[in-house]
Amino acid sequence: MKRPAAIPFVDLKAQYRTLAPELRAAIGGVLGSGNFVLGPWVERFEREFARFVGTPHAVGVSSGLDALHLALMALDIGPGDEVVVPASTFIATALAVSASGAKPVLVDCDAGTFNLDPAGLKAAFSRRTKAVIAVHLAGQPADMRAIMKFARSRKVPVIEDAAQAHGALYHGKQCGSLGLIGAFSFYPGKNLGAYGDGGMVTTRDSRLAERIRRLRHYGQRAKYEHVEKGLNARLDAVQAAILSVKLKHLDRWNALRNAHARRYLRLLSGTPGLSFQEALPGATHVYHLFLVETSARDGLREHLRRAGIEAGIHYPQPIHLLEAYRDLGHRKGDFPNAERHARRTLSLPMYAELQPSQIQRVAAEVSAFLRS
Numbered sequence: 001m002k003r004p005a006a007i008p009f010v011d012l013k014a015q016y017r018t019l020a021p022e023l024r025a026a027i028g029g030v031l032g033s034g035n036f037v038l039g040p041w042v043e044r045f046e047r048e049f050a051r052f053v054g055t056p057h058a059v060g061v062s063s064g065l066d067a068l069h070l071a072l073m074a075l076d077i078g079p080g081d082e083v084v085v086p087a088s089t090f091i092a093t094a095l096a097v098s099a100s101g102a103k104p105v106l107v108d109c110d111a112g113t114f115n116l117d118p119a120g121l122k123a124a125f126s127r128r129t130k131a132v133i134a135v136h137l138a139g140q141p142a143d144m145r146a147i148m149k150f151a152r153s154r155k156v157p158v159i160e161d162a163a164q165a166h167g168a169l170y171h172g173k174q175c176g177s178l179g180l181i182g183a184f185s186f187y188p189g190k191n192l193g194a195y196g197d198g199g200m201v202t203t204r205d206s207r208l209a210e211r212i213r214r215l216r217h218y219g220q221r222a223k224y225e226h227v228e229k230g231l232n233a234r235l236d237a238v239q240a241a242i243l244s245v246k247l248k249h250l251d252r253w254n255a256l257r258n259a260h261a262r263r264y265l266r267l268l269s270g271t272p273g274l275s276f277q278e279a280l281p282g283a284t285h286v287y288h289l290f291l292v293e294t295s296a297r298d299g300l301r302e303h304l305r306r307a308g309i310e311a312g313i314h315y316p317q318p319i320h321l322l323e324a325y326r327d328l329g330h331r332k333g334d335f336p337n338a339e340r341h342a343r344r345t346l347s348l349p350m351y352a353e354l355q356p357s358q359i360q361r362v363a364a365e366v367s368a369f370l371r372s
């Protein structure tokens with residue numbers, strides 16, 4: 001019998017095939033213009049992205065990590081300060097805090113939604129707390145009402161790490177427009193991905209937006225007029241032109257991801273030993289990742305691999321157990337939900353171009369393994 005084609009975790013080439021002529025024209029336009037860093041393509045994409053998110057300002061930057069780092073710099077957060085971040089996230093959330101010179105203070109995640117549990121905020125706050133970074137993990141908004149309410153009571157701003165949540169809604173409002181500052185990544189595998197690195201900072205605050213524009217560009221107000229110590233963290237024109245083409249398709253891609261998730265849920269609900277990321281009321285998920293949870297995670301992943309299906313783990317270690325963050329002095333058991341999440345969750349293949357027949361095959365293999 002012929003072995004069916006492998007099912008990758010993401011398929012960037014499938015998306016490229018659908019847009020190749022338009023993308024080539026956009027890249028060609030930039031190459032012919034001689035404008036490669038910042039400039040008209042970046043300004044245009046900034047306007048388009050600001051309109052999409054619903055904030056007056058969007059500042060194109062070099063990556064999601066830099067977007068978070070610049071947000072903290074613009075808030076004058078540095079050595080001696082603390083920033084609260086979830087223990088379950090990609091390391092970049094914590095690294096941005098470390099890059100600013102401040103200390104990341106971790107909060108456990110909710111066992112059902114896997115997002116920051118607002119009940120843990122009180123214990124994490126101190127007089128040194130200068131911000132909270134809420135992460136919309138996997139594409140589902142964090143519990144922003146509770147997080148914002150607590151942060152407001154302590155007069156501390158909330159930064160959104162929306163690197164996995166382009167287009168996700170919370171009570172009808174876009175992620176990235178809910179807190180004081182939103183940070184996005186355009187890493188190729190994200191819901192809106194460049195062909196290289198890129199990022200965006202969104203905000204309603206004109207003063208912060210101006211400061212971030214300056215900080216991403218050597219701290220200069222005008223050429224060679226350096227008014228503070230900045231970074232080189234700019235979005236480049238080729239990526240901006242690519243992202244302008246792709247942004248027009250983002251809502252459709254997110255709708256397809258939602259349809260795929262519904263199909264997975266329909267096929268897999270009731271599978272013994274399998275559970276799913278809990279839905280947060282008022283949240284519209286964009287399924288950057290489709291997460292399932294089982295105590296047999298590693299065996300399931302191996303079974304899928306043998307069947308030609310690639311599944312991912314996001315992430316195998318919570319922040320406090322990473323070697324890079326040994327200096328925080330945490331131990332196993334400090335954040336039990338984050339540890340359980342790291343041990344038990346698996347990300348099934350998820351991208352807009354995934355076919356119903358592929359989803360059926362993945363679901364059949366998951367089900368066959370867990371029922372055996």
Ligand SMILES: *Cc1c(COP(=O)(O)O)cnc(C)c1O
Nearest residue numbers: 063064065090092093163185187
């Ligand atoms: C991808 C990601 C980032 C970092 O983005 P880069 O563009 O790779 O620097 C930050 N936070 C989260 C939650 C991410 O998934």
